[in-house]
Amino acid sequence: MRNLNLDQLQTLIAIADLGTFAAAAQALHLAPPTVSLHIKELESRMQAALLIRGRRHAELTLAGDALVSEGRKLLAASDDLIDLVQRRAMGLEGLVKVGVSAGVSTRLLPLMLEALTQRSPGVEVKLEAVGSAEAMQRLRAATLDIAIVASPQPAVANIRLIPWRNDPMVVLLPSSWDAPELVTPEWLAGRRWASFAPATQMHGLIAAWFGQAGFNPRPFLTLSYPGALKSLAAASQSAAILPLEEVKDQRNAADVQIRHLSPQLMRPMAVAHRYLQAPNLAVDSVLQVLAEFAS
Structure with missing residues (x-):
């Protein structure tokens, strides 16, 4: 019994990602007949139809979707193995x-x-x-x-x-805002502030800080990257609650100001x-x- 051919698997994944045989051939630097042969042999090996061939688009069957989903892991593991061997060789x-x-x-x-x-x-x-x-x-x-x-x-x-x-959290504010030395949940709840995305534990940490003071404000914007949150404050768009370690480089910046929180919030x-x-x-x-x- 022949083993699964990773080149053929890569071809199937390329078709799934790009939508057509032609696009996959171009991306993989293969001749179109080679792409067709890869899929034909792969379907023969699997004894299952893997693609529904339309006039302009190829779609995965349920069997094809399963093979692509697990096949991505195989290709990643193959890349890791090659990298390991090459590193050991060097x-x-x-x-x-x-x-x-x-x-x-x-x-x-x-x-x-x-x-x-x-x-x-x-x-x-x-x-x-x-x-x-x-x-x-x-x-x-x-x-x-x-x-x-x-x-x-x-x-x-x-x-x-x-x-x-265990780093303290601070709030990064536009320099034009008239802010107290210590920012409270009450003061910040009435202003525009940005936070980490809801799926992050940082979002829950900040929500709990407001909640313990009896507030449940909605953030002006949620983002997943600290750098993007910092840029909002620099552009005078909103405040951003961030770890102190993240904003130390902003201490002397002219367009923002840093304030500690009261009560203190630790991360x-x-x-x-x-x-x-x-x-x-x-x-x-x-x-x-x-x-x-x-x-």
């Missing part, structure tokens, strides 16, 4: 996949990567923006090695959680990683660097 330590939630400071990330490069130049980090809950599940599924997540998190089998940082975070049966020097190197930036 004497490099390895690739570490790190999930990063929306609340992690974009100022800290470059500093941590620079420290890792100095400590372990053979280790490469692949950062993936992913919510905390999803990151925990991906750690369990072994598609991430490490994750920086909001804390607390429900316990997940074979995943270790290490307290990492706890943790480092999560899988328990490994065998030592992994690359993962250990990343964990050591993260520990240096703990607070």
Whole structure:
């Protein structure tokens, strides 16, 4: 029995993404007859129709949709395996996949990567923006090695959680606003403010800060990226509640002002990683660097 051909699988996925045989042929630099042959042989191997061929568009059958969904994982695993072999051949330590939630400071990330490069130049980090809950599940599924997540998190089998940082939250305001030294929920609830997207734990943290004071205001806008929230304040569009670490570079900016919150709001975070049966020097190197930036 022949094994699944990954080139044929890649062709099917390209058709699913691009909609036509012709577009897939162009993207994969294949002749159109080769694309047709790939699908014919793949359907023969699967003993199932995978595509419904229309005049202008090709659609997946239920069997084709299942193969594409799981096939993406196979191609990703194949890429990872090739990368691992090539790195070992060059004497490099390895690739570490790190999930990063929306609340992690974009100022800290470059500093941590620079420290890792100095400590372990053979280790490469692949950062993936992913919510905390999803990151925990991906750690369990072994598609991430490490994750920086909001804390607390429900316990997940074979995943270790290490307290990492507990940073104060502040509000970044347009410089033109007449703001008190300490911003309260009551003061901010009556003004335009932006927050993290509802799917993030940061959103829930901020909502609880308002709620404990008896307020439930709707944000002017919700976004997933701290940099976008900062730009709103700089453009005098709204206030933005962010970790202090994220806005330290704005302290002397002429277009914004930073105010602390009253009552104080803290953002706890943790480092999560899988328990490994065998030592992994690359993962250990990343964990050591993260520990240096703990607070």
